[in-house]
Amino acid sequence: MSRAPHDAGEAPAAAEPALAIDWAALDRAALAVRERAHAPYSGYWVGAAILVRSGRVFAGCNVENASYGLTICAERSAIVQMVAAGERDPVAITVATSGPVLGSPCGMCRQTLAEFAVDLPIRLIAAGGGAPPRHTSLSALLPEAFGAAALSR
């Protein structure tokens, strides 16, 4: 049976070497920042940790408000930290949610992540144990994302 070139175990040509993703370190950062969540209304604590191309990690938690609609999710909180630090090139994210059931980034967070990486590898972990971690990607969760290209005039 013939095999396609990409089945032969060859690494694709890349402009720069791929950064190894230390998922265990990202999980630790997401779980640690989750402890700082401000979620008195939902009781649902979330932490997110983003690895960027330079190797730095940015973490964010959800911050709720008595005016419920002002809540910011953990993923957007982490993105804000990343941009404020002058970084714009995320390569992976872990999201740690409450309880034994895996969560998944909300639509608003998916769109916010897509601003900086349309095919970001995503790892979902349940802080309460139970469900095993799940790996997915932003392109799977948000295909055909709206992006800057659509705004070209």
Ligand code: THU
């Ligand atoms: N939340 C996140 O921080 N990230 C998600 O991916 C889903 C939801 C937060 C928002 C709110 O504070 C709480 O979880 C319940 O929706």
